[in-house]
Amino acid sequence: MRNLLRFLMKYGTWFVFSFYVLLSCVLLVNSNSYHTSVYLTSANTMVSSVFGVTSNITEYFNLHSINESLQARNAELEGEVLNLKNQLAEYRANADSAGDDDIRQRFGFISAAVINNNTRHPRNYFTINKGYLEGVKTGMGVVDQNGIVGIVNVAGRNTARIISLLNETQHFSVKLKGTHFIGSLSWKGNDPTIAYMEEVPRHARYHAGDTIVTSGYSTAFPEGLPVGTVLNRVRSADDNYFTLKVHLSSNFKGLSTVRVINDIYKQEIDSLQTFDYKSDK
Amino acid sequence: MTGKEFIQYIVFFIILTLAQVLICNHIVLFNVAMPIIFIYPVIRMQIDINSGWLYSIAFFLGLVIDLFSDTPGVNALACTLLAGLKRPAFYAYVPRDDKTKTVTPTVSEIGLAVYSKYLLTMTAIYCLLVFSIEFFSFADIKEILIMAAGSTVMSFLLLLSIDSLSMPASKIMN
Numbered sequence: 382m383r384n385l386l387r388f389l390m391k392y393g394t395w396f397v398f399s400f401y402v403l404l405s406c407v408l409l410v411n412s413n414s415y416h417t418s419v420y421l422t423s424a425n426t427m428v429s430s431v432f433g434v435t436s437n438i439t440e441y442f443n444l445h446s447i448n449e450s451l452q453a454r455n456a457e458l459e460g461e462v463l464n465l466k467n468q469l470a471e472y473r474a475n476a477d478s479a480g481d482d483d484i485r486q487r488f489g490f491i492s493a494a495v496i497n498n499n500t501r502h503p504r505n506y507f508t509i510n511k512g513y514l515e516g517v518k519t520g521m522g523v524v525d526q527n528g529i530v531g532i533v534n535v536a537g538r539n540t541a542r543i544i545s546l547l548n549e550t551q552h553f554s555v556k557l558k559g560t561h562f563i564g565s566l567s568w569k570g571n572d573p574t575i576a577y578m579e580e581v582p583r584h585a586r587y588h589a590g591d592t593i594v595t596s597g598y599s600t601a602f603p604e605g606l607p608v609g610t611v612l613n614r615v616r617s618a619d620d621n622y623f624t625l626k627v628h629l630s631s632n633f634k635g636l637s638t639v640r641v642i643n644d645i646y647k648q649e650i651d652s653l654q655t656f657d658y659k660s661d662k
Numbered sequence: 663m664t665g666k667e668f669i670q671y672i673v674f675f676i677i678l679t680l681a682q683v684l685i686c687n688h689i690v691l692f693n694v695a696m697p698i699i700f701i702y703p704v705i706r707m708q709i710d711i712n713s714g715w716l717y718s719i720a721f722f723l724g725l726v727i728d729l730f731s732d733t734p735g736v737n738a739l740a741c742t743l744l745a746g747l748k749r750p751a752f753y754a755y756v757p758r759d760d761k762t763k764t765v766t767p768t769v770s771e772i773g774l775a776v777y778s779k780y781l782l783t784m785t786a787i788y789c790l791l792v793f794s795i796e797f798f799s800f801a802d803i804k805e806i807l808i809m810a811a812g813s814t815v816m817s818f819l820l821l822l823s824i825d826s827l828s829m830p831a832s833k834i835m836n
Contacts, residue, residue, distance in 0.1 A: 393714065394712075394713035394714050394717070397713070397714045397717050398713070398717050398742065398745075398746055401717050401721040402739065402742055402743065404721070404738070405721065405738040405742055406735065406739060407735070408728075408734040408735030408738060409734065409735030409739060409795065411734075412734035413733065413735065413736070416798050419798050
C-alpha cells in the first residue's frame with residue numbers, strides 16, 4: 382500500500398497529464414461530428430489493413446456454422462429452382478410467342494468479405510474488403526446468405542463501411558411476406574437477433590413465424606429478400622399502428638461473406654425522385 | 663499568491679479569453695493566419711509552478727475556448743500538450759541550473775533574444791498541434807503547415823505586443 386502511494390506520488394503529475402489528454406480526446410471524438418466520422422470510419426487504408434489481417438485469421442472459426450446455413454439455404458434454393466422450372470415449362474407450353482428476351486436483369490451482386498464487425502454498440506458498422514474500384518457505392522444494400530444485413534455508408538478505394546441493420550438510426554422498408562402490409566424495421570439495441578417492425582396497419586393479419594421480407598420500395602434492396610420471422614406483437618407508441626417483434630434471420634455475430642446489391646436503375650430512379658422533389662418546391 | 667493577485671490572474675484570463683473568442687477567432691488573415699493569444703498565461707507562467715496545476719489551468723483554458731468556439735476537445739487537447747512541452751521548450755534555450763529553476767519566462771529575466779526564441783517555439787508548437795487536431799488527417803499536411811506557419815507568425819507578433827503593453831500583467835505573472 383505504501384509502495385502504491387509512493388508510486389502515485391512520484392508519477393502523480395503524469396497521471397494528471399494523461400487524464401487531461403484522455404479527457405480531451407474523448408471530448409474531441411464524441412462531440413465533433415467530423416472527428417467522430419474520421420475516427421469511426423474503418424474504411425481507411427491503415428485500419429482496414431489491420432482488420433484484413435485479423436479477419437484472415439478469425440474467419441476460419443465461423444466456417445462451420447456458415448457452412449451449415451449455406452447448405453440449408455442451398456437446399457431451399459434448389460427446391461425453388463425446381464418449382465420455377467416447372468412453372469417455366471408450364472408458361473412455355475402456354476405462351477403464344479416469346480417477346481420478353483431482352484428484359485435485362487435489374488440487380489447485380491458484388492461478393493465481399495467482412496473484415497471488421499461490431500454488434501455491441503447502439504450504432505454498429507462493419508467493414509467489407511470491396512470499395513468503389515469494384516463498383517461499391519454509397520446507398521447500396523448489403524445481404525448475406527440469410528437476409529439483409531445493412532447499407533453501404535462510405536465507399537473507400539478498396540474497402541467500404543456498412544451501416545449495419547444493428548444500428549438504431551437506420552430504418553428498412555419491409556413487409557409481411559405474401560401481403561401488402563408494409564412496415565419500418567429498426568433495431569432497438571441490446572439483442573443482435575431481435576428487431577422491431579413498426580407502423581404495421583392495425584388491420585394487418587399475421588401469425589407468429591410469418592416471414593418478413595423487404596418491400597422493394599427502395600433501390601437498395603429488391604422485393605422479397607428475407608429479413609426475419611415474426612415472434613409476437615408488442616406495445617406501440619401510436620394507437621393507429623402496431624409493432625411486431627422480429628427474429629432476424631442473419632447471424633450478425635458471425636458475418637463473414639456478404640453480397641452488395643447493385644441496382645442498375647438506381648441512378649435513374651434517384652434522379653427521378655430528386656426531380657420530383659425539385660418540382661414540388 | 664495573495665488574494666488580490668489571484669483576482670488579477672482571473673481577470674487577466676477572462677480578458678484574454680474574451681479577446682480570443684470575440685475578436686481573434688473571427689480574424690483569418692489571407693485565409694491562413696489566425697491569431698491565438700489565449701495561450702499567453704501557459705507560456706508566461708513561472709517554470710517551477712506545480713505541474714498538476716499547470717496541466718489543469720491549461721486544460722480548462724483550452725476547454726473554455728472550445729466551449730465558445732464550438733470545437734470541444736480541440737483546444738483543450740492542444741493546450742494540455744503545450745503545457746506538457748513548456749519545460750522542454752524553455753530549457754532548450756536556457757541552461758538548466760539552480761538560478762533558472764524558479765525563473766519566470768519574461769524579457770526582463772531571460773533577455774529579449776532568448777524570450778523571443780522560447781515564445782516562437784511555444785507558439786509554433788501550439789499552432790501545429792491545434793491545426794493537426796482540427797484537420798485530424800495528414801492528407802492535408804500542406805494546408806496544416808501553411809496555416810500553422812501563418813498563425814505562428816501572427817500570434818508571435820501579437821503576444822510580443824501584449825508583452826510590451828501589459829507590464830502590470832507581467833508583474834502579476836512574476
